[in-house]
Amino acid sequence: xxxxxxxxxMDSYEGQEVNITCSHNNIATNDYITWxxxxxxxxxxxxxQGYKTKxxxxxxxxxxxxxxxxxxxxxxxxxxxxxxxxxxxxGDPKAAGNKLTFGGGTRVLVKP
Amino acid sequence: NAGxxxxxxxRVLKTGQSMTLLCAQDMxxxxxxWYRQDPGMGLRxxxxxxxxxxxxxxxxxxxxxxxxxxxxxFLLGLESAAPSQxxxxxxxxxxxxxxxxxxxxxxxxxxxxx
Numbered sequence: 012x013x014x015x016x017x018x019x020x021m022d023s024y025e026g027q028e029v030n031i032t033c034s035h036n037n038i039a040t041n042d043y044i045t046w047x048x049x050x051x052x053x054x055x056x057x058x059x060q061g062y063k064t065k066x067x068x069x070x071x072x073x074x075x076x077x078x079x080x081x082x083x084x085x086x087x088x089x090x091x092x093x094x095x096x097x098x099x100x101x102g103d104p105k106a107a108g109n110k111l112t113f114g115g116g117t118r119v120l121v122k123p
Numbered sequence: 124n125a126g127x128x129x130x131x132x133x134r135v136l137k138t139g140q141s142m143t144l145l146c147a148q149d150m151x152x153x154x155x156x157w158y159r160q161d162p163g164m165g166l167r168x169x170x171x172x173x174x175x176x177x178x179x180x181x182x183x184x185x186x187x188x189x190x191x192x193x194x195x196x197f198l199l200g201l202e203s204a205a206p207s208q209x210x211x212x213x214x215x216x217x218x219x220x221x222x223x224x225x226x227x228x229x230x231x232x233x234x235x236x237x
Contacts, residue, residue: 045225054127054213054228055166098165108173109154109217110181111226113165 015099020118029086031117033099036080041103044075044082049096049116058097059084086119094121125149129214129229136204136236144199144232146214153219155197156181156226157189159210166213172197173219204236 016034023029035044043062047055059066061073061082072085086093096116102109127148136142146155154173158166158181168181172191186208188200197216201208211233215226 052231054215054231055226056228057225060225108171108179109219109226110156110168110171111166112182113158113167115163115165 015101015114017097017099017114017117019115020120022120022122023089024122025090026088029089029093029119029121031084031086031097031099031119032081033084034081035099035101038079038101039103041105042101043104044073044079045100045102045111046071046073046084047098047100047113049098051095055098055113089119089121091121091123093119095119127214127216127227127229129212129232131232132230133233134235136201136234138205138236140204141200141202142204142234143201144212144214144234146197146199146216146229148195148197148214148216148227150216150218150227151194152216152227153194154217154226155191156215156217157187157197157199158213158215159183159208160213160231161210169199169212204234206236208234209236210234 045060046058049055059073066073074083098116130145156171157169160166170189172178175194178189190198211231214229217226
């Protein structure tokens with residue numbers, strides 16, 4: 012699975028937009044980019060997934076440039092409840108076992 | 124809709140004791156996984172299963188065994204617990220390679236080995 016690099020932590024304030032960039036320089040042709048969110052004392056939860064360009068759902072947007080060597084998760088108008096750890100994962104969804112490799116994630120703290 | 128349920132939620136063991144963690148999913152998922160998460164770190168894959176009756180090793184399998192006798196259940200066993208196995212254990216499941224690599228996680232089991 013492709014190795015990813017993301018910031019260790021980020022601080023923000025309520026109502027602001029939070030953008031977390033993930034680097035994945037050796038992403039393979041069949042790899043998808045997936046983001047998970049983990050609240051304290053809970054298991055990770057799927058947020059969004061994309062292959063190229065832009066993907067948007069009710070929770071977040073995912074921007075992927077043409078070279079796919081990085082991606083940016085955008086959380087619009089965050090609230091205190093968005094305080095969590097966000098993980099960027101890269102992998103081939105058709106690979107044997109659908110295994111995921113979690114890095115350290117980005118700890119986002121939303122302040123009032 | 125329960126999703127992925129893990130039991131127990133908490134457990135304290137003495138070194139050398141054994142125990143089994145149970146994971147149950149009601150989504151008819153083919154694939155199931157066991158991870159451990161140590162403080163301040165990401166999750167690491169212990170074992171996984173791509174179907175009933177099959178299991179495979181993940182990144183950190185030593186000291187653990189698993190069984191998938193029924194499609195909806197995935198058991199993680201510690202035969203002789205060690206303090207290094209103190210961690211939070213998460214179970215997850217997914218549809219398998221027909222879907223886009225989305226895993227659904229349980230709430231976790233917090234294990235302390237003294």
